Amino acid sequence: MTPKSWVESANGDTDFPIQNLPCGVFDAGRGPRCGVAIGDMILDMTEAELGFEPVLFAEPAWNRVMEAGPAKWLELREKLTEVLSDEGYRDKVEPHLVPQQGVTMHLPFRVAEYTDFYAGKHHATNVGTMFRGAENALPPNWLSIPIGYNGRASSVVVSGTPVHRPWGQIKGPDDDLPRFAPSRRFDIELEMGAVVGQPSQGMVSVVQADEMIFGYVLLNDWSARDIQAWEYQPLGPFQAKATATTISPWIVTRAALEPFRADAPPRERPVLPYLRQEGPGLYDIALEVGLAPEGGDETVIARTSMRELYWSAAQQLAHHASSGCPMRVGDLLGSGTISGPTQESRGSLLELSWGGKEPVEIGGGQTRSFIEDGDTLTLRGHARGDGYRIGFGACTGKVLPAAPLPDRARE
Amino acid sequence: MTPKSWVESANGDTDFPIQNLPCGVFDAGRGPRCGVAIGDMILDMTEAELGFEPVLFAEPAWNRVMEAGPAKWLELREKLTEVLSDEGYRDKVEPHLVPQQGVTMHLPFRVAEYTDFYAGKHHATNVGTMFRGAENALPPNWLSIPIGYNGRASSVVVSGTPVHRPWGQIKGPDDDLPRFAPSRRFDIELEMGAVVGQPSQGMVSVVQADEMIFGYVLLNDWSARDIQAWEYQPLGPFQAKATATTISPWIVTRAALEPFRADAPPRERPVLPYLRQEGPGLYDIALEVGLAPEGGDETVIARTSMRELYWSAAQQLAHHASSGCPMRVGDLLGSGTISGPTQESRGSLLELSWGGKEPVEIGGGQTRSFIEDGDTLTLRGHARGDGYRIGFGACTGKVLPAAPLPDRARE
Numbered sequence: 001m002t003p004k005s006w007v008e009s010a011n012g013d014t015d016f017p018i019q020n021l022p023c024g025v026f027d028a029g030r031g032p033r034c035g036v037a038i039g040d041m042i043l044d045m046t047e048a049e050l051g052f053e054p055v056l057f058a059e060p061a062w063n064r065v066m067e068a069g070p071a072k073w074l075e076l077r078e079k080l081t082e083v084l085s086d087e088g089y090r091d092k093v094e095p096h097l098v099p100q101q102g103v104t105m106h107l108p109f110r111v112a113e114y115t116d117f118y119a120g121k122h123h124a125t126n127v128g129t130m131f132r133g134a135e136n137a138l139p140p141n142w143l144s145i146p147i148g149y150n151g152r153a154s155s156v157v158v159s160g161t162p163v164h165r166p167w168g169q170i171k172g173p174d175d176d177l178p179r180f181a182p183s184r185r186f187d188i189e190l191e192m193g194a195v196v197g198q199p200s201q202g203m204v205s206v207v208q209a210d211e212m213i214f215g216y217v218l219l220n221d222w223s224a225r226d227i228q229a230w231e232y233q234p235l236g237p238f239q240a241k242a243t244a245t246t247i248s249p250w251i252v253t254r255a256a257l258e259p260f261r262a263d264a265p266p267r268e269r270p271v272l273p274y275l276r277q278e279g280p281g282l283y284d285i286a287l288e289v290g291l292a293p294e295g296g297d298e299t300v301i302a303r304t305s306m307r308e309l310y311w312s313a314a315q316q317l318a319h320h321a322s323s324g325c326p327m328r329v330g331d332l333l334g335s336g337t338i339s340g341p342t343q344e345s346r347g348s349l350l351e352l353s354w355g356g357k358e359p360v361e362i363g364g365g366q367t368r369s370f371i372e373d374g375d376t377l378t379l380r381g382h383a384r385g386d387g388y389r390i391g392f393g394a395c396t397g398k399v400l401p402a403a404p405l406p407d408r409a410r411e
Numbered sequence: 412m413t414p415k416s417w418v419e420s421a422n423g424d425t426d427f428p429i430q431n432l433p434c435g436v437f438d439a440g441r442g443p444r445c446g447v448a449i450g451d452m453i454l455d456m457t458e459a460e461l462g463f464e465p466v467l468f469a470e471p472a473w474n475r476v477m478e479a480g481p482a483k484w485l486e487l488r489e490k491l492t493e494v495l496s497d498e499g500y501r502d503k504v505e506p507h508l509v510p511q512q513g514v515t516m517h518l519p520f521r522v523a524e525y526t527d528f529y530a531g532k533h534h535a536t537n538v539g540t541m542f543r544g545a546e547n548a549l550p551p552n553w554l555s556i557p558i559g560y561n562g563r564a565s566s567v568v569v570s571g572t573p574v575h576r577p578w579g580q581i582k583g584p585d586d587d588l589p590r591f592a593p594s595r596r597f598d599i600e601l602e603m604g605a606v607v608g609q610p611s612q613g614m615v616s617v618v619q620a621d622e623m624i625f626g627y628v629l630l631n632d633w634s635a636r637d638i639q640a641w642e643y644q645p646l647g648p649f650q651a652k653a654t655a656t657t658i659s660p661w662i663v664t665r666a667a668l669e670p671f672r673a674d675a676p677p678r679e680r681p682v683l684p685y686l687r688q689e690g691p692g693l694y695d696i697a698l699e700v701g702l703a704p705e706g707g708d709e710t711v712i713a714r715t716s717m718r719e720l721y722w723s724a725a726q727q728l729a730h731h732a733s734s735g736c737p738m739r740v741g742d743l744l745g746s747g748t749i750s751g752p753t754q755e756s757r758g759s760l761l762e763l764s765w766g767g768k769e770p771v772e773i774g775g776g777q778t779r780s781f782i783e784d785g786d787t788l789t790l791r792g793h794a795r796g797d798g799y800r801i802g803f804g805a806c807t808g809k810v811l812p813a814a815p816l817p818d819r820a821r822e
Contacts, residue, residue, distance in 0.1 A: 112565070113524070113563065113564055113565060118646060139644055139645055140644075141580075141582075141589075141641055141642060141644070144580060144582075144588065144589050145580055145589075145641075145642055147642070147645075147646055147649075148646065148649055149560065149561070149646040149647050149649055150560070150561035150562060150563055150649070151561060152524065152561055152736055153524055154523070154524060154736065154737040154738065154739050155735075155736055155737060164735055166733075166734040166735050167614065167733060167734065167735075168733060168734055169552075169555060169556055169683065171552075171555075177555065177680065177681065178552075178555050178556075178683070179683075180683045180684070180685055180733075202814060203578065203814070203816070203817055204817075205817060224734070227734070230552055230556075231552060231556055231558070232645070232646075232647075233550055233551075233552070234550055234558075234643070234647070235529060235558055235559065235560040235643075235647040235648065236560050236643075236645070236646040236647020236648070237646065237647070238558075238559055238560055238561070239730070239731070239733055239734035239736065240734070242731075242734045242735075242736035243734045243735045243736065244735070269588065270588065272580065272589070272590075272591045273591070274591055319650070320650070320653075322578060322579060322591075322650055323577040323578065323579055323635070323638070323650035323651070323653045323654045324575055324577050324578075324653070324654045324655070324814070325563055325565065325566055325650065325653035325654065326565040326566060327565070328565050403613060403614070403735070405614070406614055406615075406616060
C-alpha cells in the first residue's frame, strides 16, 4: 500500500510525495518562512495551524524545530502525514499551500559550523593516486579514522546562488613563485550533508550520534584544485574550499530515509569500538551530476550512490565529538566526495577528467576538464520506494567569471 | 603626560589603566553583562548611562557593539576616557562600578567562526625540524601564504574553564594499529587572537582588513600532539585541536594597542600585492606562559613577544577573504604559536622540551615534557607605555584527567 495525498501532484512523478515531507525555507513574496514540500506545493508552516507551538516556526530556519528534539520531529511528521492524506483536513490546510513555482528558496537552517569529511574510498583512492601515486593512494590513517577538516560555515549557500570563480595563490610545477590569479581548475564535489539536530558536550556513541541527525541535504563542495595544491600542506585545505558550498533547498529528514538504509562496504581493518556501527549506516540514494554550458543543454556527467561511502554520518559525528568537541544544533557534516568504482561514477571533474588528462564530453562537441565560466552544475539525488521516490530538489549553481580584482590587490 | 582616572586602582600596578578600557562580560550575581575593566573594577555597561543605545549592551556579548562599526568604537572609547578621567562624572558613574574580585567572567563575544593560523616562523621552523628534518622545516608555501586552517568555534572557552585531557586515536611508531586512549602529549600553544568586528563579502585589502579588527585577546590553542600526528595527513589538524581553545576574558581594542605598533620581520620573498602591508602590522606585546602543578607554585616556562610573528592579523584576514570567503562579526583569528629565537622563548611544550627529549624544569625537582593532570597553564601579555601597561588579564586553564570512557566506546 502506498499512502496518497489529497495534493494530487504528490502522487505522481515528484521528489516530494507524502512519504518525504522535507523541510525548507521559501519566500513567496511575504518574506522567508519555514515550509514543507508536498508535490509541487509548499505548506506554509507559519500559517498552517496544526497545533504546534508558533515559536518553532517564528524564524525562517528549521533550527528551532531541531532544538525541540526527536520526539517533536516524530510528532510533526505524523501530524503532517495525517493532515496531508486525510481529505477531512483539506479545507483547513489547502489555503496554506503555496505553489513551488516562482518562490525563492533560502538556506533551510542556520549553519552553526560546517565540517567536511573524506569518507568516499574510491574518491580518496583516485585523488591519492593522482597526487601521491598508486602505492600511497590511501593515507595510512584512512581505514581507521573518518578523516575530516573544519570548513567555513559562512560560505554555505542555498541551491541557485551563483558562484564566482575564486582568486587565489597558484603555483605551477615550473614556477619559482606563486601568482595571484583566478583558479583554472575549479571543480565540484558531489556529497551528501548530514544536518545535526541535537547538541552534545563530550563523547557520544554511534547510536547516539545517529539519533542526533535531523536529516540530510545534497551538498556541492566547490573546490579550486590549483589553489588547494599549493596551500594544503601542512594544515589542510583552506581558501580552496572557502568560496562556496551549495546545499539543496530541502532537508530530507532521517525518518523519510529510514526505509532506504543500506550497509556500508565491509571493513578492511578492525574498527575501534567508539566507531563501530551495528546495522546499516548508509542510505540507498542514487546521485547524479549534470553540467550545462552557457546557453546549452545539460549532460549528466556522473552517476553514483550514497552507498559508495565507507564511513556513515553517525560514525563521522561520533568521531567529531570524540575529543570532547561540543557539537551544536545546525552543524553541517559533508560526507566527502562520493565516487563509485567506475569512470562514469566519479563525483568530481578532477576524477572524471583524471586531472585534466581525459576531458569529459558534454555534447555539442564540447569537453570539460574543469568548470568553465557560464557552466551550471546541478546535483540530484533520490531514494526509490515502492511507487514513489524521495528527492532533495536540485542542488544547482552557475559559475560566473572571477570578480574584478580590487585596485589594492594589483601589482 | 599620563592621563589619570579617578578610579585610583587604575593609576597603579594594573593591566587596566585608563589607556586600556578592554571589553569583557562579567557576572556579579545578576547574570552576565557587558563591562569595561578599569583598575580593579568593572564598569557595568548595561547600567552606566553614557548616552549609548541600550541595544548595544542588551545581550552579554560585545557583538552588537562590533556590528555598530569603527565610528561607534571610537565614540565609545572617547566617552569612557572622559567619564573615567573627569572627576565631574564620578558621582554619576561610580555607582556602576563592580569589583573584579569575585565576579565570574564569560566569553566576551559570541565566536562566529574560529580560524587558526601558523604565522610564527620560529614555531613553524621548530615543528618542521622535529617532524620533517631541518632541510624541509619550513613548508615551501610558508613565506608566501599566511597558512591557516579552520578550527572549531564551539570549542572556544573563556579563561578559567577547566579542560579535560582528550581521548583520541593514537598510533605509536611501532604500533600496527591505533588505540583509542587519552592523549599523553597534551600541550599548549601561546597565541594572540584577533577579533573581527566588521563583516566582508568578497576580497578586502590589508588596509580594510586592519580596520575590520575590533581588538585582540590572548589565546591558548590546546593541542594533543599524539592525536595530531596520526590524524593530520592529508587534511590537517581536526580532533587534536577540538577539545578547547581558551581566550582571555578581556578584548583589548585595536585603539588601545595603537601606540605599540611594531614592524614585522623583513620579508625573505616578494609578497604578493594583495598581502602587502604598509607600515607596522604587529604590536609590541610581551608574552609569557606559567605552569603550576597541582598544589605547587607557578614557574614561568616561556617568555616571548608578539613581534616574533611573520604575518599580521590584517594580512591573515585579507588572505582569509581572498577566495571570496564571507567574514563575519565575531570571527576569531588565532595567530599561530608565537615562539622566539631562543630556547626560553618557545610558545609550546613540544618546542620547549623538543618533542619530550629535553624536559623543562618547573621547580620542586619536577620537570615537564607535556602537560600532566592537575597542571594549570596561564598565558599573560602586556604592552608597556610611559608609566602604564596595557594587559589582557590572565588566560588560564587547569587540565583535568580524561573523562571516563562511556560504556559503548569500550572494547
